[in-house]
Amino acid sequence: MRVDVVSLFPEFVAQCAAFGVVGRAQERGLLSLHGWNPRDYAPGNYRRVDDRPFGGGPGMVMLIDPLHDAIEAARAADPREAKVVYLTPQGARLTQAKVRELAAHPRLILLCGRYEGVDERLIEAEVDEELSIGDYVLSGGELAAAVVVDAVARLQEGALNDAESAAQDSFEHGLLDCPHYTRPVEHPLGHVPEVLLSGNHAEIARWRRMESLGRTWLRRPDLLDEQALGKADRALLDAFRARYLQ
Numbered sequence: 442m443r444v445d446v447v448s449l450f451p452e453f454v455a456q457c458a459a460f461g462v463v464g465r466a467q468e469r470g471l472l473s474l475h476g477w478n479p480r481d482y483a484p485g486n487y488r489r490v491d492d493r494p495f496g497g498g499p500g501m502v503m504l505i506d507p508l509h510d511a512i513e514a515a516r517a518a519d520p521r522e523a524k525v526v527y528l529t530p531q532g533a534r535l536t537q538a539k540v541r542e543l544a545a546h547p548r549l550i551l552l553c554g555r556y557e558g559v560d561e562r563l564i565e566a567e568v569d570e571e572l573s574i575g576d577y578v579l580s581g582g583e584l585a586a587a588v589v590v591d592a593v594a595r596l597q598e599g600a601l602n603d604a605e606s607a608a609q610d611s612f613e614h615g616l617l618d619c620p621h622y623t624r625p626v627e628h629p630l631g632h633v634p635e636v637l638l639s640g641n642h643a644e645i646a647r648w649r650r651m652e653s654l655g656r657t658w659l660r661r662p663d664l665l666d667e668q669a670l671g672k673a674d675r676a677l678l679d680a681f682r683a684r685y686l687q
């Protein structure tokens with residue numbers, strides 16, 4: 442998968458993608474990242490990329506032409522069709538389902554806004570999708586772009602080994618992950634649940650599923666559609682609630 446990032450700080454996103462699983466995905470050729478700086482397409486000595494907003498008010502707005510030219514240069518760098526995504530607080534919420542959809546594209550162009558954002562005419566002409574990573578304001582779209590790069594990189598075939606993909610799977614199934622424990626068994630901070638030491642793999646799987654269901658019910662009831670749960674999961678959740686409420 443190829444990702445082109447249009448940003449005044451293109452190195453920002455490249456740095457975020459240089460470590461761990463995402464860095465390894467790049468080394469394995471599963472992901473290629475390219476930065477395009479609108480300032481390189483801004484004419485004259487001052488190389489302006491922003492200007493004052495029509496209608497007055499504080500802050501600056503990113504100019505159309507440097508962004509347009511940077512996006513077109515990115516498009517031209519690879520023959521495949523690109524989906525252009527603008528990271529903005531005004532975007533649709535990014536979910537794992539949306540990440541899966543994005544990860545299936547051969548190419549993405551991620552547009553990172555700074556200042557107060559981008560001239561609306563550029564958005565209308567060039568952007569396919571506006572996405573938000575959450576309801577909060579960042580000083581630029583680069584962190585949001587780095588989140589998208591990380592999330593789609595992990596879904597590239599061959600990016601994760603078995604252990605890593607197990608961690609990925611829990612949220613993929615729409616539930617929160619169960620608790621995890623490792624050595625030592627006894628520690629001043631507490632002990633390890635007996636079931637995990639039992640070697641009884643059916644019981645361990647049952648306990649983990651119950652914990653995932655229970656935690657989702659407690660922490661993110663919005664993720665839990667109890668109607669869609671099978672008979673076995675409903676029984677596990679009832680058992681969790683009985684223990685929790687006793």
Ligand SMILES: CN(C)c1ccccc1CNc1ccc(C(N)=O)cn1
Pocket residue numbers: 528529530553554555556557558559572573574575576577578579580581582585
């Ligand atoms: C400068 N701002 C406020 C701005 C305004 C408009 C567009 C982009 C930006 C860049 N900032 C962002 C970007 C994304 C998110 C998010 N939640 O995905 C939060 N902040």
